[in-house]
Amino acid sequence: MAVSSVPTSVRVKSDVYVAHPEKKVTLYFVVTGFVALLIGALIGPLQALNYAGINVYQYLPFLKSYYQGLTLHGVLNVLVFTTFFICGWLLYIPARSLDKRPSMAMAWTIYWIMMGGLGMAGVAIIANTSNVLYTFYPPLMGHWAFYLGLALVVVGSLLTGIEVVRMWLSWKRENPGKITPLPAYMCLLTWLMWLLASLGLVSEVVFLLLPWSMGLVDGVDPLLARTLFWFTGHPIVYFWLLPAYVSWYAMFPKQTGGELVSDPLTRLVFIFFLLFSTPVGLHHQFSDPGITPAWKLVHSTLTSLVAVPSLITAFTIGASLEKAGRENGGRGLLGWIPKLNWRNASFTAQALAMFSFIFGGAGGVVNASFGLNAVVHNTTWVPGHFHLTVGSAVKLSFFGIAFWLLPNLTRKKLFSNGMALASSWLWFVGMMVFSVGMHWQGILAVPRRAHVSNLSANLVGAYSDGVIPRFLTGFGGVILLFAVILFFTVFFGTLWGKRVHNEDEVEIPWAPAHATPSNNRILKVMDHVFIWWAFSAFIVAAAYGPTLFNIITNTMRVPGWKLW
């Protein structure tokens, strides 16, 4: 018969995606992101060992310098991995939450645009043309393909955001008067935040870096470029963090048998992030002379405000967990903690992510304090800090999500829950040890991003004062190497495992929210997302307008340099 001539494997394979074709594109985004992370994370221990005084780079013929390795590490881990994962995750969740299909043609176009960008930037870095790190401050000049490639990755993310907004609008038309389901609401606000916040980076690349690196203009104003970069550079951390929050609020309580304590408060948190994520970037430029101290203080103040939604999150999630733990029989002040679902790798990875974020957040408050910042600015304290936030809170959350999302997308069983648990704990412990070392060295004024294991002969010993923190940094890096190996064994083991056809889909662990019918009116106000978006644009314009106007009307273009 004609039908039976179709090979069984092909037919069955496509069956997986029949009900939800968005699963396939989500899988592509997620897997590409994790492959980037694998490469980036394998370079990480080299960086850690550098700060322990051990120069491994001299033995690696494929990396021409520490700075090339560091560029790869940073770009792959925080720009490529995050963006790819988020484009999959924050497309899939709203689609499932609204029960809408994204345009598959659009989704695949976005994927291939981003792959093209990744390829260009990757070749530019590997060819040693663009050792400018992931902050790429001019006048250090990378190859135009590097900038264009990264820009395409960002463009892909913006198109994904627009696609999600389109799905939501169409859901609204079909469900007049209904309140947006909470998971979709969180995703939507994250995308709206990013659609505004990315303006800085996009204009930096399009109007300054691309014409300059292509030789069309003879220089670039470094302060303008920096200011545009940090316009996006701070909110980008919320673009990484909020997708983790989506999981923390919408699924995580369920994974330990509980429920979310407050739906309206969750929406309020996301509105707070939409309003205050962006007008805070000047706190990365406290040491830049060309910006008025008064505006730096304003941004320092606004940064305190953006800590508030994270503190509410700490409370809400904490309360959800405590409630679940007590219902499982937990007694006493902390007795509910052991009653949580610690045997589940997805739960554990995210719980550890949250715990790291307490320290990451505390360090962040130090960074954002105008006065204290002078002690730690551009020291190893800063990478110590963001390895707790993006390196632990975000990464471990994405690991935890992957532990159920991969089986959900592929109908394959998680390769090993035990190994997944072990990788989460090792990652957590490794990052903690590494970060203690990095923070500590930072207080000793050791500069970040420096190949200190390769000082010229007359300078050897310049940083020998911090023996213990140097050891901790290196040791943390070695632990992390084992965590990486374990995690990716689970990841690829799952991916290449056997498909289970005769069972139902692995469920998305939607957490029920405590019902709050009396607040319906508030929910309706909150659902007018474009009004909130306009508010947010207004605050950003007020917080950045004068500074940007001042810089743009006083630009001084300086020539580019390639110093590697």
Next chain:
Amino acid sequence: MLNYEKVNQYEFLWISFFLLMSVGHIVLIAYSLALEGPHIATQVTRAKPTELLEQGIFANPGVTYLERPNRAEVVGVAQAFAFSPAEIVLEKDVETTFYLTSRDVIHGYHVQGSNINAELIPGEVSTFQYTFNRTGEFRLACNQYCGIGHQNMLAKIIVVDDLDEYQTAQTASTTAMTTPATNTPAEAVSSTSDTTVTTPPADGEMLVSAAPSDWHDIGAQVYSNNCVSCHQATGQGIVGAFPPLAGHTPELVSVEGGREYLKNLVLYGLQGSIGVDGANYNGIMPAWSQLSDEQLASTLNYVLTEWGNEGSLPADFELFSAGELAEARGTQHTGIEVYDIRQQLGL
């Protein structure tokens, strides 16, 4: 049991507490800035990085002691991969105003154990005040990634009780020191001699007969402070970016115009892709005109005689003199013009 009413109560307390904390936090920040804000860099004026030589104060980086013992001024220039001045001597409890800028890319200026932490952005002049209230030697590090030699961009600030006493002691230990706190104090030479300064090779060679010479020591010192990050201790350079000096520099003095080219190269830098032995090098040579004539001449001599270069020198080669460099300062060039000069050498 935990019920929702209780949760709401606690939540209200929690949020109120943190809003209060935030307000307190901001008040404390404002208070600390009012108390010791002057260490924050502000922009008083701007300076074109390509024209720093003509920009008055930055043509002569160094320390000026104003109305001693009340105030001092530091004028500093950063460039890949060195600070000028590389050693700053200050008196304790003296209010010091820093004027700092960069000649090429963004550098950092972070002094260990102090609140000095500024970005040096080309085109901007970072200005701030600081008063050291304890004596000692403080590490000054570039903390903004600036290229392959970033980690070697280190200098120091020495804070002393009495400047006169310190200078007398220094003059007694070395005769080469002319002004306080200009770059590359001769005092440091002895400390590096075991690693970077090699003993002059065998007798009988025409050049070495002049050794043991000051130029060798000065050149070795300048080289290890300023050149080694790019051109490496072995003189081999870095593939694709910075050309080798070993084996290549004798070629340059052998061709017509090469001697002039080398003087212009160290004074004004070079911008453009050059080829050496079939390989391309795209890095940029910074200008080093803030170094003294003697330092530049000594460094050229050092490079031309190190790593076996000496054997390949033309028979009629003569050492560079400070006077020659002073003369070359008469005609200024840009890095691009120096590149053109190199292209005309017909290598």
